[in-house]
Amino acid sequence: MLINADFSLRAIVTPEEQRWTASPQPGVERVMLDRVGGEKARATSLVRYAPGSSFQAHEHPGGEEILVLSGTFADDESEYPEGWYLRNPPGSSHSPSSPKGAVIFVKLWQMDANDQVVTRIDTHAPATWREVDGQQMCPLHVSPRERVCLLRLPAGAEVLNPAEDDCELLIVSGALVEGNQHYAAGSWLRFPAGGFTTLHADEGGATVYFRQGQLIGLGDLR
Structure with a gap:
């Protein structure tokens, strides 16, 4: 699958152009902003979790970057409300979920293998x-x-x-x-x-x- 996959071109997706589609996991939808690959892809997406939805434990060979836009996102370590920024390095794994629902901005498979920094930042903190x-x-x-x-x-x-x-x-x-x-x-x-x-x-x-x-x-x- 190729979506806005030519990085030599500008790409813009406005809210009016966003199309939410179901993911393989019940209760989880996404807007594909750019994508190179199938279900396991180099991808930039908006992801919406219905309350109580979750994914089984899985790895991220190319790393994962998350900004929580609304609601509360959770993983094996903690819960992260709106405004939290997370980086999970290449080779990391987790079991993401959202007990009350959430919308997150996600970038997958876009980190250098040497980038092994784990980041958790509350951007609402002054x-x-x-x-x-x-x-x-x-x-x-x-x-x-x-x-x-x-x-x-x-x-x-x-x-x-x-x-x-x-x-x-x-x-x-x-x-x-x-x-x-x-x-x-x-x-x-x-x-x-x-x-x-x-x-x-x-x-x-x-x-x-x-x-x-x-x-x-x-x-x-x-």
């Missing part, structure tokens, strides 16, 4: 935020290949991509504007290196997941 280059930022992950953070943008503030790397955004709250185009909360945007455009927060501001660096495909994994 101590996780700092000012960087005039922007309110919550750093989530830094490695030679990628930098991941949340940005809080006041009205009119521009999203900066100084290195002009590949980058990816998910609008967590508020909205971004590109020319005459308005991207509401839930919109997902991906830009190839050199293809980044001018994006700024609308009059209500925005909170944005922002990933900058090399887009890792299955063929890049070492």
Whole structure:
């Protein structure tokens, strides 16, 4: 299966374009934002858990990255309410579930094999935020290949991509504007290196997941 699989092209999926489809696990649905592969795939998705739904224990050979957008996500270790960010390294395993329901943003099979850091960050905690280059930022992950953070943008503030790397955004709250185009909360945007455009927060501001660096495909994994 190939969905937005050409990383040399920009890709945008707005909430109006999202199509929720059933996963093999009852009570779990997903929106496939990009995907290379079948059921075990290099994938970026929104995943919705019905209350009480769960997966059996399974491994993630290429790692897994999660941002909890609403509700409460759970695994073998703990429960993670809205705002928690998790990284499970390549070779890790878990039994995910959601006792009360949840929506999460998930990236699978997009980590270097040497990236063995386990991350758990409560992005609602004030101590996780700092000012960087005039922007309110919550750093989530830094490695030679990628930098991941949340940005809080006041009205009119521009999203900066100084290195002009590949980058990816998910609008967590508020909205971004590109020319005459308005991207509401839930919109997902991906830009190839050199293809980044001018994006700024609308009059209500925005909170944005922002990933900058090399887009890792299955063929890049070492």
